[in-house]
Amino acid sequence: MPLFTHDSFVLVKTTLLDFPGRVAAAIFLPGCHLCCPYCHNPELARPSPDNHFGTSVKQFQDFLALRAPRLGGVAISGGEPLLNPLLPELIHIIKNQGLAIKIDTAGLLPERLKTLLMNQSVDYVAMDLKTLPENYPQLGWKKNNAEEKLRQSLELLKSWGGDFELRTTVAPPLVDKTILEKLIPWTNDVSRWVWQVYHPGITLHPDWGNIEAPDESVLNTWAKELQVDVLIR
Numbered sequence: 001m002p003l004f005t006h007d008s009f010v011l012v013k014t015t016l017l018d019f020p021g022r023v024a025a026a027i028f029l030p031g032c033h034l035c036c037p038y039c040h041n042p043e044l045a046r047p048s049p050d051n052h053f054g055t056s057v058k059q060f061q062d063f064l065a066l067r068a069p070r071l072g073g074v075a076i077s078g079g080e081p082l083l084n085p086l087l088p089e090l091i092h093i094i095k096n097q098g099l100a101i102k103i104d105t106a107g108l109l110p111e112r113l114k115t116l117l118m119n120q121s122v123d124y125v126a127m128d129l130k131t132l133p134e135n136y137p138q139l140g141w142k143k144n145n146a147e148e149k150l151r152q153s154l155e156l157l158k159s160w161g162g163d164f165e166l167r168t169t170v171a172p173p174l175v176d177k178t179i180l181e182k183l184i185p186w187t188n189d190v191s192r193w194v195w196q197v198y199h200p201g202i203t204l205h206p207d208w209g210n211i212e213a214p215d216e217s218v219l220n221t222w223a224k225e226l227q228v229d230v231l232i233r
């Protein structure tokens with residue numbers, strides 16, 4: 001497991017997109033154990049030691065003390081935020097302001113997720129279901145346990161009782177219609193499965209910056225054909 005020593009992170013002061021149903025702030029913590037080729041946050045996924053991301057814990061605390069009355073919550077993303085050593089302190093700061101917390105995770109750290117859920121540290125979880133487990137080596141997960149870890153995380157979320165979503169970015173060939181169909185059984189008893197439209201841009205692997213990906217109307221057609229109830233965003 002890589003060790004991350006950055007003491008700063010990215011702060012977005014207001015967002016309507018990162019926490020369903022809430023006006024929120026969002027923070028993006030550096031460091032990730034995956035290297036998804038289509039990742040739009042290469043600096044966060046693979047930070048160099050001298051990167052500074054603009055906001056320290058103290059600055060965030062001061063920001064929140066002023067802005068909390070106008071916020072409904074804070075979304076914590078990354079990177080993989082469950083890996084970042086600042087996470088417990090940041091959760092404490094946010095909870096002290098009485099704000100709800102949403103956390104994003106790739107779902108490969110069920111032990112850490114369990115701790116968050118048991119401690120009632122988070123109010124909403126967005127877990128990635130990136131592709132079929134056997135394809136996770138293409139995302140940089142070299143251990144042969146992606147299926148086990150994803151299943152453990154998913155079962156934890158189902159038994160938790162809180163609000164969560166599964167998210168799949170539709171970026172062929174990692175995810176196409178055939179793979180979406182094979183992922184359907186994973187979403188049994190899940191109330192919200194989100195298909196994210198892939199947008200070209202800066203990516204971790206430069207070859208993926210301009211891949212052809214289905215747009216929203218194509219995804220709507222696929223959802224009808226596969227007879228799945230999904231949220232497309």
Ligand code: SF4
Binds near residue numbers: 034036078079
């Ligand atoms: S897209 Fe993949 S590599 Fe990028 S931050 Fe998310 S999990 Fe990490």
